[in-house]
Structures are given as structure tokens and as C-alpha cells.
Amino acid sequence: MATVILLRHGRTEANASGTLAGRTPGVHLDDLGRTQAERAAERLAVVPLAELVSSPLERCRETARAVGARQATRPRVHTDKALTECDYGEWQGRKLRDLARLALWKTVQTNPSAATFPGGESLLHMQSRAVDAVRRRDAAVTAAHGADAVWLAVSHGDVIKSVIADALGMHLDLFQRIQVDPASISVIRYTEARPYVLSANTHEGDLSWLVPQVPKKGSRKRADHGAAVGGGAGAGTRP
Template identity: 65%
Template sequence: MATVLLVRHGRTTANASGVLAGRLPGIRLDERGQEQVRAAAERIGAVPLARLVTSPQERCKQTAKAVVDAQATRLRAATERGIAECDYGEWQGRPLRELAKEKLWATVQRQPSAAVFPGGESMVAMWHRAVDAVRRQDAAVEAEHGPGAVWVAVSHGDVIKAVLADALGMHLDLFQRINVDPASISVVQYTADRPYVLATNTQAGDLSWLNRPAAKRARRKGAAVGGGSGPEPVTEGS
């Protein structure tokens, strides 16, 4: 029962100017984005990580580096192409206000499962590869480090929304109901029965509740009727 922290990259120059960056090279975090990822990394720093994987896009690698720098133990970020940005094809590099006038825009909003970007990939293809990559990495982390392990995947808004939709049992056509802001942290725990979404789109707050001693980690036996008592606070020396 490993736990994954899904981290979106911080704000970029393209985000700030309203341009769809896609997989274009040279898209980096702006000053605000750098502040955001430092804050996210500080939150994650309270939790020892078993693994960190990142999208190959530069903005995600910058975000991953901040997470690595905030860890007390040595950790290396590995590239995972399965969580790369969606290939928006001919749409990338264009202003969002211009794209909103395209007929395909309405499809992306209302029926993303039918959306195929010209010269790029379909949203269904993006969904499948991202979910496969996260579940594969999660299984490998648990096999290597045990059920209490926590790891990080640094990716993009639509990719993380797709992974969360899968974990929530939602059809891709509903994934636009999920919001994933820059440098936000969402938390998913996969089990043999089902995924558990523990948090979505968090911008602040203590994450030390994920750092549980091995003796206090227990496998879930289904969802707690009535909601359960929640995690106990971590005390010094526990």
C-alpha cells in the first residue's frame, strides 16, 4: 500500500502569458513558479521519499530538483515518459484565447474522450499511458520498499487530472471537474481492492501524517464505514 504524491510543476512563463506550452522546449518556471515549488518541496521534505519520478519536460525537472533538494537523504529524480505532458500537436505554442474559438475546444471540455489533437495524441491515449505509468511505478515502489513507502510523481495538470479521475473511478469525460493548480500536491494510495484518494489540489498544510512508523502502518480492509477516525498525529520520537 504505497502512497504517491502527484505534484504539478510550478507556474511557467507560458502559464503566466496564457499560452499552451505542451512539449515545447525552453518552457521554464517563472519567479512565482520557483516560489511555489520551494513551498511544495518544503511540505514534502517532512516525508522521507522512496522514489521520485518526473515528466521529461523542463518545468517538471525544475520542480523535481526542488523536491530533491528539500529531502534529508540522498534521492535522485528519474525520468518517466509515461507522465510526460499531453502531446497537443499543432495546438502547442498557441494562445488559449485563440484555441477557445476552435471547435475541438468544446470537445475537450465536454467529451475529452473524443478529443484528438491535430498532429498530436488523443486524450484517451494520454490517460492510458499516465495511469499505466503511475500504477506500474507504485507497484515497483511497494515491492522494493514495502507498503508504507511514499513516492512522488511530478507531472502536468491534465495528466494528473487523468490519474485522479482513474483513482476516483470517473470516466475521462468527467475529468474536467477536477482542478489541479501549479505546484499543488494530490495524494493517492493504491491497494488490492481500490485506489484511495487522500487529498487533491492541496496548496498548503502539514504532510507529516504520511510519515508513519512501520509498526503503525496497517493495510486497509475496505473503506471505513462512517468515515473512520483519520490518521493520528505524529509525535516526536514515534
């Protein structure tokens, strides 16, 4: 299967001020957020992206465009509503310090699978539609571009955390243990046996190990025997 890179959007003024932006329109990257997006784009420039997909919200599309501008092929940014931010309902637009006083806040922290935002969606539904979107798109990229293809999904913190939790086989109630910072990069490779979380919440480092390897002439396709006992040969090799 193809490899998906999950990129959270860069910082916004809402992030900086402790406001839960949610799906509020017109929330853009701030100066630091634009710098973060450019830094992520620079890291990703070496990796030829088969597809570039984004949440439809402005902050994600701005981050995705920064990445696309550094790609040699200048890929078009596609949007997918299933990758959009959680619908926080009546919580949207409020300060996190005020929300932390509500009874539901404790549920979100300790038992998120039971949390439904008033007038919005549940975290369980958010995870379900996001995981389905990523897995569906990953299969489509594999069919169109081959199993060595790499593609990018630009989304939001809770959305990416829920996708990583699914790939790790974690119950959603444990997903708050995962950290996903603005403009951080996480990498997942899905296979028939299981997903492999290759990295999570990274800000620095060479990503050239993600560049698809050109098979040597006459070489046979290597069988996938599952996870390597003992840890394997490291980055740049297929599990």
C-alpha cells in the same frame, strides 16, 4: 501498496501568458513558479520519499530538483516519458484564447474522451499511458520499499487530472471537473480493493501524516477490510 504524491510543476511564463506550452523545449519555471516549487518542497521535506520521478520536461525536473534538495537523503530524480505532457500537436504554442474559438475546444471541455489533437495524441491515450505508468511504478516501489513507502511523481495539469479521475472511478468525460493548480499536491493510495484519493489540489497544510508509521514491537500487521463505514479515524491511519 505504496502511496503516491502527485505534484504539478510550478508556474511558467507560458502559464502566465495563456500559452499552451505542451512539449515545447526550454519552458522553465518563472520567478513565481520557483517560489511555488520551494513552498511545495518545504511541505514535503518532512516526508521521506522512497523515489522521486518526473516528467522529462524542464519545468517538471526543476520542480522535482527543488523537492529533492529538501530531502534528507537527496534522492536522485528519475524521469519517465510516460508522465510527460499531453502531445497537443498543432495546438502547441498557441494562445488559449484563440484555441477556445475552435470547434475541438468544446469537445475537449464536454466530451474529452473523444478529443484527439490534430497532429498529436488523444486525451484517452494520455490518460491510459499516465495511469499505467503511475500504477506500474507504484507496484515497483511497493516491492522495493514496502507497502508503507511514499513516492513522488512530478507531472502536468491534464496528466494529473486524468490520473485522479481514474482513481475516483470517473469517466474521462468528467475529468474537467477536477482542478490541479501549479505546484499543487494530490495524494493517492492504491490498494487491492480500490484506490483512495487522500487529497487533491492542496497548496498548504502539514503532510507529516504521510510519514510511514513504524510498527510497535510484537504488533501484527493490520488486515485491510476496505473503506471504513462511518468515515474511519482520519488522516494518518491506513484504510
